[in-house]
Amino acid sequence: MKKLNQATVRGGAGDTTAAESARIQDNLYLAINGEWAKTAVIPGDQPRTGGFSDLADELEKQMLADFAGFREDPSQVTDPILAEAVKLNELALAFEDRDQAGVAAAQPVLDEVAGVTSWADFNHQLATLIKDGVAKPFSLSVEPDMKNTDVNLIYLDVPGLILPDKTYYAEDNENGAQLLAVWTKMAEDVLAKFGYNAEAAAKEVAQAKQFDALIVPLVKNSEELADYTKQYNPYAFADVVKLVPDVDFAGAITSVFGKAPEKVVLTQPHYFENLSQLVSEANFPLYHSWLLVNMILSTTSALTDELRILGGTYGRAIGGQKEASSHEKFAYRTANGYFDDAVGKYYGEKYFGDAARQDVAQMIHKMIDVYKARLADNTWLSQATKEKAIVKLNTIKIKVGYPDKLQPIYAQLKVKTAADGGTLLGNILSLNQVVRAYSFAKLDQPVDRSRWAMPGNLVNACYDPSFNDITFPAAILQAPFYSLKQSSSENYGGIGAVIAHEISHAFDNNGAKFDEKGNMTNWWTDADYAAFEKRTQAMINEFDGIPYSGAQVNGKLVISENVADGGGLSCALQAAKSEADVDLPAFFTNWARVWRLKATAAFNQLLLAIDVHAPGPLRANVQAQNMDDFYTAFNVTEKDGMWLAPEDRVNIW
Template sequence: MRFKIILFGLFILSGFILNVYAEGGEKGFDINNLNKSVSPKENFYEFAVGNWVKNNPVPPDQSRWGMFNVLIEKNNELLRSIVEEVASNPNWEKGTAKQKIADFYVTAMDSARIERYGYKPILPMFNQIDKIRNKKELIETVAEFHKTGISPFFIFYVASDAKRSDLMAAHIYQGGVGLPDVEYYTKDDDRSKEIRDKYVRHVAKMFALAGEEQNAGEYANKVMKIETALAKVSNTRLENRDPIKTYNKMTLNALKKTAPEFDWDRYFEGLGVENLNIIVIRQPEFIKGMSALVDEVSLDDWKVYLKWNVINETAEALSAPFVMEKFEFEGKFLRGQQEIQPRWKRVINVMNRTLGQLLGQVYVEKAFPPESKAKAKAIVDNLLVSMKERIQNLEWMSDETKASALKKLSTFGVKIGYPDKWKDYSELEIKRDSYLNNLLRAWEWDIKDDLKKIGQPADKSEWSMNPQTVNAMYSPTRNDITFPAGILQPPFFNPEADDAINYGAMGAVIGHEITHGFDDQGRKYDENGNLNDWWTEEDNEKFQQRAQKLVDLYNGFVVIDTFKVNGALTLGENIADLGGLTVSFNAFKKTEQFKKGEKIDGFTPAQRFFLGWAQVWATNIRPEALKLQVKTDVHSPAVQRVNGPLMTMPEFFEAYDVQPGDPMRISDDKIVKIW
């Protein structure tokens, strides 16, 4: 499965929506969503969207249901209509975008053929593994698998060099495990033990489906042993949030000395990478430990491990028993999802990951009028001005550091809607032979496209997101913010809504991404996108003190049972939420609506601003999915994401007359003001 690192993203979800918020009040916010039995001073999330949460339970095929999921469903329906219209014509010229879209979709939807094949499509890879005679051939096979998107041992990828952001560099990142967090292998809490037990049984069932009934249990235990060993030498998610400690540039010779048991020459030769001089190692201790395991683990056990990687990463393109067993473990057990999504929806999701910009070209024609881009750009410009004012007026930062911060802000790039230059898919071949073959070809093409970039100048105009994605991101090495077409729609951005709703929603999103350039990670990059300390020692200490207050605030939030928000893990996103709201409110104060102060549906402009913020996070989530989120996600859950920043915002206190002692207001000595 292809690995993409997207840093500092808003991480919302994906989708398209028409105006479903016009009923029950002014366009932009539906007052029927309010729960007026709860005071906004007590629990603003419950007040603002409590009735929506009450009236919108999680559907059986979802693990969570929120405003974003409404968007997802609308978007999926639109993409389905686009793809099925294209797929209805079997005579597209070979090599065209529409031929590739059509053949991929038709082949993926041909369930009868897929069922006939069973696990036969992976037998060539099994045979390749069986033929391995020694550890050198093991490394060659790992390289071959990495070329096709299957990633045992570790993850190899290409990205900008964080200290030389104008150049693309090879990177190695820890990996090789099947559970969603490495701590699940080592923690002794009840949930982790349960997950490990279920995982071993799941691996055994998958081996049995792949023709290894007699050895399935033994093989599952071997996989668990190897993955546990890899997990023990891996960084935690929190450790991986430090961009300085995870930047370790090495020459190839230094890498060989660091991890001598792994044959790096053979690996890179097999990968097709020549004249590689420099590699960025994200977790050196992992590479050392992984390399040592090459000698410690027997060849036969490595073969079992490789087969598991093949099964696990290709299961979505195999027959129904594989798909359903994967769903039983990942969807039902880990996330609480009751039913699997229909096949067409799962295929659309795969196409978004593999043929994203091919779909995007057709999508923007249908869903993104040119005037939307201009209107969104105007709000972005307003937010950049607002952020500049906030920096200039910071009382805790020195003039020296302010000058550097303003210089960085002045160089921000802005991407809106869709790329000016689309990704070139001309070398990708899609046929009507099998779903798995098309998936592997797409992965291999993507990796080949990346490998060509090693040592080349970075193209900062390149997009890391698809236009149809409802999300946003900040790239620290490009020092730019991206807002795809998918997010520039209600409830984030609604041209028919009042400014208060748009600034509380889309404005806060834009401010969120801008603030990521100055959060606990982003602030370590300079105006050129390089890791470079531009802070005075005194200002650095002041930032750390303020950030710690935010960590402490979120650490106190109980989410479910004994699970609490991890304030350190979620710090970057919490800084961005607080900063985004503050910067957006500062911009909103300049609008005519705010200056006039006229009420809509009984709410002042300032009050509606915060209703717009709460609306986009209205969510129901299953307990299993919520526990997984708290453990693995750098974003706070919806309730805490809405209430957390408001509890420390004087603008919110004034809007809703929140007094000291009210639950939605922390004590003055704990108030956090960073940006």
């Protein structure tokens, strides 16, 4: 597979030094966004700025103003659930009260940690530790059974690592070593605020890192996790109990759920096959330090402002942010974190409305029809597979804007005000317990397909293969993605491509393994799937190794999103061409505009290691290079930087 030429690589990497002379024919992304990049400023409390981020920032400014109005005049809030969000917002803003209280609100957490003095104590209290969300050498959730999405199963997963990904622990990863040093100092400084002397703090943090190091070789990296169907490994519960005899799964899970489940899913069997070695008596002091440090760090944002800023040091280092968020942003994000669907519903109803929701729904239906037509004309699939694919398209559930009704969980989320003796941390711990209990109760309930995967105030969109549904929050349905003031071609280059992107996820390397009901099953003929894999490998090869921000793109990590990008752009292009006012230069210009991005070096490194999306500039350039119409729209020839030989252009859908 022919690699991108140097002009494309340089521009895709965000080099704006040639912005004044950049031509679309040499570098689409740079020509459209180069001048913007010269003056764009990354906010101090953000790791990036650009298309998605700019919309999110503007939305947040509006919501900060609205919440200030709610606090000033509570009578504006007629929704009782939104009123609870405002109460939490007010509590989060009470920095003076928390500064005076110090770390007192964290005492229940410290007491619970102190009560775990051995693995015997751990097992005796395990049911309570699960309910309370205390850090354990595993995590537990209840999700739809991938092979029968009408029912829910218990999923046992691995614990999180200190560093963002397993690859950061490699000896030659300087970024990982630097981040671990930042985490170490932060953790020691935080423990000092909790009364630990320097020697004791250093010992606890060192032992926590030792326990973390024991986990690293047993878990998968982000590339391995990108094929999420491999995380479905159902086991008879009795076999899991035998597999890890040193953890009382039998007693704890039976206590939490009121019965012993017939089966559970292990997301990473290799880890659980070795878990008994991890929970040895010799390792208990290391685990206890890991538990202590993790739990203390989890409380810092809800205590004093000094601890909020100090406890966020490592998180900011990962993304390269220069400063902590303001008090107002912190308070809004805290409230939104627990009441996001309620806040999103308010936002959608006030700033988006039902008329726009219906208009976008029409666009989605049209894009599905385009997809059906493309499938009908497909030359490399058999008729049997095409018919199955169309059945899947016909049953996709469309969710646009915001939900009409909120999930029952929101009625259970109650905030205890300061006047009633409530603290921010106390409320957070209580709310987390309610959320966990609600999630665990799903085990005995039918899968709720009406739930929304994203709130209305999130600038994003998604496809869920287990539900076969697509969600387009109201927040993304604005310029440059969508506007009645834009031409049809601009809208198709923006929201049209996003819509088709999400539809394409039903047929990416992961989504293709799920049927119209969201069940993981093979509905392809062997020959068709082999042809599909050949094409996805070409997409992997096309992106793999492209230099970006001092590193390289991992083609395997970003394949699912690249398949969706390619399918989305080609289908949106066909829809744009069906309109009387088609303007292909405007289509590709807006496609490049929505991917504008300026990010810190640390954030770019993070995304290259863990993000399943290719960097925005490369999404703009490489996918355009794969479209024959791009060459005719801008008269691109072999002499130009954007030229890619026809035989090297990758098109799947």
